[in-house]
Amino acid sequence: MKNKTKNILSLNFDQISHWLINRGEKEFRAKQLWPWLWAKRVKDFSLMTNLSKPLRKILAQNFCIKWPEVRDIKESKDGTVKFLLALEDEKLIETVLIPEKDHYTQCLSSQVGCSLACTFCSTGQMGFKRNMYSHEIAAQILVAQDYLQKKNSPKHLTNLVFMGMGEPLLNWKEVREALQIINHPLGLNFSRRKITLSTVGIKGVLQDFGQSKLALLAVSLHAPTQELREKIMPKAARWDLNELVSVLAEYPLARRERITIEYVLLGGVNDTPEHARQLVRLLSRVKCKINLIAYNPGPDSKYRAPEKKDILKFEQILWSKGMTAILRKSKGQDISAACGQLIVMSKLNS
Template identity: 45%
Template sequence: MNSKLNIRDLDYQQLVKELENLTKEKFRAKQVYEWLWYKSVVDFEEMSNLPNTLRKLLDNKFYIDFLEIIFKQESKDKTIKFLFQSIDKHKFEGVLIPSQNRITACISTQVACPLNCSFCATGKLGFKRNLSSGEIFEQIFKLNKLSEQIFNKKLSNIVIMGMGEPLLNYENVLKAIEHIMDKQSLFFSPQRITLSTAGIVEGIKKMADDNLKIHLSISLHSADDKKRSLIMPINKKYNLDSLKKAILYYYQKTKKRITYEYLLLGGLNDSLEDAKKLTEFTKISPCKINLIEYNHSSDSLFKASSKKNTEDFINFIENKNLIVTLRKSKGQDINAACGQLANKNENFNN
């Protein structure tokens, strides 16, 4: 096992403190940070403006982790999916989603996912490990650079909705978010970051206690315990009553509006009775409901809701004076849409 520390797990302020122990020259931290992130070196010997003694000290204490993009695929709607490979050869995906006025990055927090939601291809990969804070940050940093190169725009928004359950990797996700927001880094506003969870109760409460300024989205998909347990096995551990209490706790502490994600599955959760249960569940705090059209995966038994059922479902919610939108997922033709990320192109190189 590597006894050295991954230097890319350090944010700028942590790097400053580490460098203070190695050199009295305070400006060296900025130089090292630029080499790591803006020049993307993978060896301390490449840091040519550092004294040789400092390079050796860094090499003795740290190693440089890095992500490689081994495949990219573009959708007809201009969405681009990237397959990242870590230094230990694990693979995960990130997505750039362009729209008229913004570029959104959908990022991963784990290699696959342990929750095994029945509609989601990611869970069928078999969970491997958490991503480190450095890997999460580097994924975002690289996607931001790619956004500038491809679309001539920096990232507008970040959605933590890719592979994995972010609240099961809380500390690393939190550290990466803090790094993103650092003024010495991407200086990203928390108001442009959304974290989506399947409903990890302790994690939701911890977000409230830590007063994270980012947006919270709940993958709900049913407000009926029996149906939700079928769709999302995590509901057997955190049922709707415990989830409701956690959401209420979150709202009381933060006063932030919750977004609910609700995947419409034909014949399963798209009836008017389902809509009624959804509106009853969500009335506990101000919210927005995002209905999502189902994206079929090759081994799934589910089907999309009919046009009529979808329209009736929306009308019912609107009549309750709730904010509801129907989200048409982008990147479906390249398996980059909600529930489709599954490293399906991992045997191909760019």
């Protein structure tokens, strides 16, 4: 039976504080309650021992604590873990834990599906179902942390990337609030330097995100010219590429920060030496580093993976022009958890 009480995770810190004060509680009670929800991951009000028993009872009468429900977990041979999560309305999303040498990075989703329908991305095949709420976005982290704790993992979750399902800046209101939950020192307490938000570039909203200083920026570029970008990601290309790059050239960065440029290499489409030279010219004014990603073909894909020799030529041209370029190793391909492969095909998401 569906719980009719409100999920307390859907309230931000200030809302919880106001709720408590309106019921005659002291202001500091919110500072006691918040860590139980987000830092200690407690799902039962009765276990919140520094709160009075009457307050715990009132909280239980008015609220529930509900995380996304884990419907499936797939583990890759390389250690990548993909979770299928059901939200409160039964909509399904995926989130991925990526193993690094001494830590984990989590790939977070921000929408159920995606409206941009980039031609090389499996998530776009789902279409757009709805925006995720801030607590749903942040609660993906609770699920992952709980999984690692139960596995007694020696490595901890330290890094977050908004590179899962959806375009984060098309859900900026909820993503902003999720980032505030994630940054909160009494809650999840992630440093902004450990959080990267990936976007195709949404005019106006990109500038607002830059001013927020809530996370680092990655831009899904994938083409060095407006014409090619219109072909492979037509909806994203509605913002003219030269205008986007002009905004990136003026983007507010701290002293040692750089924008990450993501570039998926599609075999025979955007991976030639001429494309590399065009990319160098395009980004000459931008303080950036380039993540090259070899395309991961999905079912019925219209593209192919690039040849290794073409990847090396492309990379070497960037290096020769003084660009910082890194070939990002794709993980989780055997469980469809690699870049651009997240997709939920289910009647529950219809």
